Amino acid sequence: MSKLILHNYFRSSTSFRVRAALNLKCLDYQYVAYHLGKKQQRADAYLRLNPQGLVPALEISSKKVVTQSLAIIEYLDEVYPQVPLLPKAPLERARVRSIAMMVACDIHPLNNLRVLEHLRAEHGADDDAVASWFRHWATETFIAIETRLVCESETGQYCHGDSPSLADICLVAQVVNNKRFDIGLDPYPAIARIYDRCMSSAAFVAAMPANQPDTE
């Protein structure tokens, strides 16, 4: 099997998710960086790999590419079942996916770089307005995630039980992202506890934006 190639960017939260999944499964991969600030993900060669012009994309052979971070992680979990990132039972899988999607559908899409840039360019948002926008969506959903983690009996050392899952991957990536807008974890003790637990794992630490080949 040819080596996996991850097209990504050190600071990208969705790239972080895939790096964490690859690391948790101990999968070796080639790291190819695209500087989003320089719009390298919009270059023709990359658009041929991913017409959406977004990172990450996982190249699994010279012709086959998987895009969208959650689709990539589900693919990895199906093809490399060691260190599963989803439980076995459908209802448990649904819980993990739903927590992951609270981040992946209700926080991150609103707060990623292209959206913040668009707010500035087209809607006259200044630094304060951009920060307020980011904090609004992150906070609204973090409150709901914290409530679920506290109230639902399936929560363990991680979001679901005592092993890391797709939910932890998305949650930790968002906690890291939040730091750029000074959103701390004091109001979210359950999230803080799970974040600390994940950060005690080399797989998560190696996925961090600070530890990539293209880190600035």
Place this chain on the structure above:
Amino acid sequence: MSKLILHNYFRSSTSFRVRAALNLKCLDYQYVAYHLGKKQQRADAYLRLNPQGLVPALEISSKKVVTQSLAIIEYLDEVYPQVPLLPKAPLERARVRSIAMMVACDIHPLNNLRVLEHLRAEHGADDDAVASWFRHWATETFIAIETRLVCESETGQYCHGDSPSLADICLVAQVVNNKRFDIGLDPYPAIARIYDRCMSSAAFVAAMPANQPDTE
């Protein structure tokens, strides 16, 4: 097995997705409506079911609730495998999920009601600015979806092959949503063809916002 209860709203695009999945699988369900304009999804009784205060939520027994439309549909596909909404092979599943997530992560979260209301209330957006915002995100990603559907050999009568999948469900729901902002399908012949194909199916028609108990 107790009857499935779908907590939803006729106009909600994510609710449409789940209704289409339930219909495609010929699953009977009880319809419970929440008027988003009246903030009924923020009432205490519903927040106990779904602390996020968003629709849809699928109640599968008196205690168990699944939230997030894509997590619900994956759950339904695992528990009720008749009329599968994902292919069997991992790479094919990844393609279907990635197209679904282009809508579910990169269009819909930016364009749903709570975001448009927030743009008006907090960022002074008027009708024109809101419409421009909606069209920007819908168009950017529809161009990329159209490119994929045209260029990728897996495209068939539907987004993936000749049977409806999670990708078609998300795509059709977004096409319906786009109509509210006069975004037509002339620039997207592949999407238009697939939309027409889906609309020839009673399952999709019965899921349409116009055909629900709470339709206004």
